[in-house]
Amino acid sequence: xxxxxxxxxxxxxxxxxxxxxxxxxxxxxxxxxxxxxxxxxxxxxxxxxxxxxxxxxxxxxxxxxxxxxxxxxxxxxxxxxxxxxxxxxxxxxxxxxxxxxxxxxxxxxxxxxxxxxxxxxxxxxxxxxxxxxxxxxxxxxxxxxxxxxxxxxxxxxxxxxxxxxxxxxxxxxxxxxxxxxxxxxxxxxxxxxxxxxxxxxxxxxxxxxxxxxxxxxxxxxxxxxxxxxxxxxxxxxxxxxxxxxxxxxxxxxxxxxxxxxxxxxxxxxxxxxxxxxxxxxxxxx
Numbered sequence: 001x002x003x004x005x006x007x008x009x010x011x012x013x014x015x016x017x018x019x020x021x022x023x024x025x026x027x028x029x030x031x032x033x034x035x036x037x038x039x040x041x042x043x044x045x046x047x048x049x050x051x052x053x054x055x056x057x058x059x060x061x062x063x064x065x066x067x068x069x070x071x072x073x074x075x076x077x078x079x080x081x082x083x084x085x086x087x088x089x090x091x092x093x094x095x096x097x098x099x100x101x102x103x104x105x106x107x108x109x110x111x112x113x114x115x116x117x118x119x120x121x122x123x124x125x126x127x128x129x130x131x132x133x134x135x136x137x138x139x140x141x142x143x144x145x146x147x148x149x150x151x152x153x154x155x156x157x158x159x160x161x162x163x164x165x166x167x168x169x170x171x172x173x174x175x176x177x178x179x180x181x182x183x184x185x186x187x188x189x190x191x192x193x194x195x196x197x198x199x200x201x202x203x204x205x206x207x208x209x210x211x212x213x214x215x216x217x218x219x220x221x222x223x224x225x226x227x228x229x230x231x232x233x234x235x236x237x238x239x240x241x242x243x244x245x246x247x248x249x250x251x252x253x254x255x256x257x258x259x260x261x262x263x264x265x266x267x268x269x270x271x272x273x274x275x276x277x278x279x280x281x282x283x284x285x
Contacts, residue, residue: 002192004022004024004030006102008100009100010098024104030107035100038099101122103150107212109191109192113192152189152255158248163196166198166283169283174198181263183202184261185198186198186202187280192211195257238262238267239263244284245281246284261276
């Protein structure tokens with residue numbers, strides 16, 4: 001599980017929904033992601049002199065850190081985006097309310113992909129409820145829908161339905177390439193949430209740790225792959241990340257799987273990622 005909490009708040013501070021999905025792991029750096037579905041009022045920001053700007057920023061940072069301390073959380077990074085850099089003003093203008101959605105997640109999730117899931121949830125559940133009011137409670141079937149989208153249940157079911165076939169091929173590949181340094185194979189959803197790992201060296205919890213230790217993931221074109229260095233339990237490994245080009249379509253959104261290949265350092269797999277992708281795609285495509 002890669003998401004631990006999901007909240008819907010108005011810009012006035014009214015907490016409409018706080019959905020605790022799962023207890024977060026201990027001593028792990030997590031992200032609190034923000035998704036703005038508020039109406040763009042088109043107001044130009046105030047132009048402050050340097051001293052006033054510094055004082056406002058200092059006050060904001062101090063307040064955030066004091067708040068984090070009071071709820072027993074630690075802030076490592078605060079990311080800001082200037083209005084001049086935003087390309088979403090046209091998209092935001094269609095929003096009718098002032099809704100802010102936040103999610104506490106694993107740090108390695110692909111933000112653009114995760115945002116697409118949140119947007120589906122907004123359009124399906126919350127757009128019709130604007131303005132949010134305590135009298136309009138979330139129904140059980142709506143909560144189930146939110147979890148179904150967040151947890152990639154459609155993608156997971158497709159993999160689990162084919163698990164026996166996939167594990168048979170995975171075992172065959174691990175046996176074939178083990179002497180060349182391949183130590184494990186995994187499958188994730190389109191935002192890198194782990195779904196399945198073929199039992200050899202690693203568990204799903206190990207995959208979480210490996211992905212956390214990679215850092216930033218670049219965009220990958222369908223049927224292409226990259227490799228990155230990581231480590232698990234002080235052991236260095238290489239990770240090949242392959243974008244499959246196949247996957248389910250959920251509410252009009254195409255969600256291609258990623259395949260992960262875990263290998264010893266300096267391992268050269270040649271065209272093997274392409275071979276594995278072709279075989280897996282025959283099953284999941």
